[in-house]
Amino acid sequence: MTDNHEPKIVAFLCRWCAYAGADLAGVSRLEYPPNITPILVPCSGRIDPQFILLALKNGADGVFIGGCHTPNDCHYISGNYKALKRYALLKKYLEQLGINPKRIRLEWVSATEGAKFARVIKEFTEELKKLGPLHVR
Amino acid sequence: MTGIKIAIVCGASCGGCDVSLVNLNEKLLEIAEHAEIVFWHTATDFKLEDLEKVDSIDLGIYIGSIRTEEHLELAKKLREKAKYIVAFGSCACFGGLYGLGNLSEKRELIKTGYLETPSTENPEEKLPGDKITVDSIDITLPSLTEWNMPLNKVINVDFYVQGCPPLSQSIEGFYRLVKDYIEKGIVPERGVAVTGIKTLCDICKRKKPEKIVIKKFRRIHEGPVDPELCFLAQGIICLGPITVAACDGLCINANMPCRGCLGPPPDIIDRAGKFISTIASLVEIEDEKSLSDEELMNIVQKIVDPLGTFHRFTFASGIFDKKQEDVEE
Numbered sequence: 001m002t003d004n005h006e007p008k009i010v011a012f013l014c015r016w017c018a019y020a021g022a023d024l025a026g027v028s029r030l031e032y033p034p035n036i037t038p039i040l041v042p043c044s045g046r047i048d049p050q051f052i053l054l055a056l057k058n059g060a061d062g063v064f065i066g067g068c069h070t071p072n073d074c075h076y077i078s079g080n081y082k083a084l085k086r087y088a089l090l091k092k093y094l095e096q097l098g099i100n101p102k103r104i105r106l107e108w109v110s111a112t113e114g115a116k117f118a119r120v121i122k123e124f125t126e127e128l129k130k131l132g133p134l135h136v137r
Numbered sequence: 138m139t140g141i142k143i144a145i146v147c148g149a150s151c152g153g154c155d156v157s158l159v160n161l162n163e164k165l166l167e168i169a170e171h172a173e174i175v176f177w178h179t180a181t182d183f184k185l186e187d188l189e190k191v192d193s194i195d196l197g198i199y200i201g202s203i204r205t206e207e208h209l210e211l212a213k214k215l216r217e218k219a220k221y222i223v224a225f226g227s228c229a230c231f232g233g234l235y236g237l238g239n240l241s242e243k244r245e246l247i248k249t250g251y252l253e254t255p256s257t258e259n260p261e262e263k264l265p266g267d268k269i270t271v272d273s274i275d276i277t278l279p280s281l282t283e284w285n286m287p288l289n290k291v292i293n294v295d296f297y298v299q300g301c302p303p304l305s306q307s308i309e310g311f312y313r314l315v316k317d318y319i320e321k322g323i324v325p326e327r328g329v330a331v332t333g334i335k336t337l338c339d340i341c342k343r344k345k346p347e348k349i350v351i352k353k354f355r356r357i358h359e360g361p362v363d364p365e366l367c368f369l370a371q372g373i374i375c376l377g378p379i380t381v382a383a384c385d386g387l388c389i390n391a392n393m394p395c396r397g398c399l400g401p402p403p404d405i406i407d408r409a410g411k412f413i414s415t416i417a418s419l420v421e422i423e424d425e426k427s428l429s430d431e432e433l434m435n436i437v438q439k440i441v442d443p444l445g446t447f448h449r450f451t452f453a454s455g456i457f458d459k460k461q462e463d464v465e466e
Contacts, residue, residue: 050410053456071426081425081433085417088434089443093409096240096444098461134463 007061007128011036011121012051014044016075017110018066024114032118033125036064044068044106045079049090052104057136062103062128064121069108080108100131141195141319143168144176144188146215148208149235149285150201154226155179157302158198164312171319172196185211194219196315199294202228202235202453203286205265207279216292221324223311224288227301231400232287232453234301237445239284239452239459247281287454295327299381301398301450306383307332332383334402337395340382343367351419354439357394368394369419374446379405379412398450407456409447416440 013019019040025032041047044067052063065087067080074080083106091101105127107120147155159165159180174180176188179200188211197219203209216222227233238246251257251264263269266280288294296314300307310331317323325331345367355372362368368375368389376397377389383399401408417437425433440446448455 048410049413050405050407050456053407053410057456070430078423078425082418084430085420085433085437086414088437089413089417089440090410092438092440093413093443093447096442097457099457099463103463131463135461136457137459137461 005129005133007035007125008059009036009062009064009124009128010055010060011038011064011066012041012047013038013066014068015040015042017068017073020111021109021113021117024111025117028114030114030118032121035125036121043076043079044083045076047083049086052090056099056103056134061134062124064124065106066109069110073110102127102131103134141172142175142191143172143196143198144194144215144219145174145198145200146176146211147179148199148201148211149204150226150228152179153302154200157304157308161308161312168315188214191218197222198225199229199288200225202232203282203288203291204235205279205281209282209291212288212291221295222292223296223298224294225298226303227299227398227400227450229288230297230299231451232285233450235285236451236453241460243281243283284459285453296331298331299400300383305385332381332399335382336402337377337380337382337386341377341386341389343389346370348422349419350422352421353436362392364392374416378415379408396449400451408451409444409455412447413443
């Protein structure tokens with residue numbers, strides 16, 4: 001769509017892996033787009049799909065979910081799996097709603113993967129730029 | 138206190154709620170002794186002028202959702218005149234089944250309903266809003282509003298009586314509300330659902346295993362259903378966890394899973410969102426590590442029509458209450 005559209009991304013990051021990964025990206029001075037608004041959550045399993053719907057409704061063009069790697073990284077044993085399953089179903093729900101399911105993205109980012117964090121945010125931002133702004137009616 | 142005035146207004150409704158009101162039986166007579174019904178156009182021949190003529194109404198009961206300009210006018214007029222407004226039935230409270238109409242544009246609905254269905258005979262292609270002459274009298278059907286809306290998106294609502302139609306506890310709660318008002322002039326706090334906030338799972342007597350694990354989703358017609366065991370434990374989607382229990386479990390006692398007609402307890406913002414969280418968590422719980430991420434996602438995505446199932450009665454009051462236009466270019 002428009003070339004100069006800067007997407008707004010709400011990023012829910014788990015306290016143990018993805019947020020630490022984002023921190024590492026920061027202290028390593030890795031460059032990634034400033035489009036994300038990080039929100040610290042205790043675990044990716046804490047992210048209620050209602051949060052994501054509310055974010056999309058209230059102006060976010062995309063929502064990023066960052067959690068610990070499956071199978072064994074989750075600090076709370078299986079929170080990341082909860083996030084994964086909810087994410088899968090929410091994608092289907094968004095499709096029925098007429099919202100492109102690519103507007104939500106789930107990635108496992110460990111505390112050592114600052115580079116991965118920077119990369120996926122870059123990719124996601126590019127993708128959302130292509131999709132254009134989300135017009136809610 | 139004697140002689141309160143009651144008006145019963147009907148919007149987009151199937152008429153079931155009116156029947157449910159009549160089902161108050163003798164209680165309706167008790168109410169009628171102390172109240173005057175000034176408007177009830179489903180029951181007797183009232184016209185809009187009759188509503189306009191009344192100076193003030195004590196209790197306005199609105200049944201059905203808002204789907205036409207006429208409903209909009211009626212609802213606003215009712216709010217103008219009535220001291221207290223009750224949204225009666227799930228359509229008035231949440232938009233009801235009609236809310237799913239918001240998945241289509243208005244023009245698509247009209248096209249299907251008035252032109253395309255095989256049983257429709259409409260050679261002049263007259264649509265709602267067009268003038269028709271029948272026996273030299275001009276009639277105009279009210280035109281549709283852009284979207285289907287629950288009552289509280291149009292006017293302030295004081296009380297909610299949920300149910301499709303309201304039964305047992307809902308209707309008793311409603312009866313107590315009216316009776317207390319007539320006899321003592323007291324009303325509960327505004328916005329209170331007269332049904333309470335317990336969920337169906339709280340009162341359900343089916344056997345529940347220690348851990349409910351869903352290995353595979355199953356629909357009700359696919360094979361036998363154990364009448365004693367929790368539906369979710371059998372892989373059948375039941376909306377019990379997110380539905381207010383004011384029905385005495387009519388459906389689950391008849392071995393049918395809950396469809397959620399009574400609506401969610403008050404702390405839920407978006408019912409589908411909340412239920413996605415509930416149902417997805419139960420899939421292969423504590424056994425996830427034996428499967429790959431893709432396999433897990435596949436099991437969850439086997440659910441047919443999550444929107445229509447989770448939001449069957451509440452789509453018009455969800456966070457996203459209508460079809461969005463977000464197509465890939």
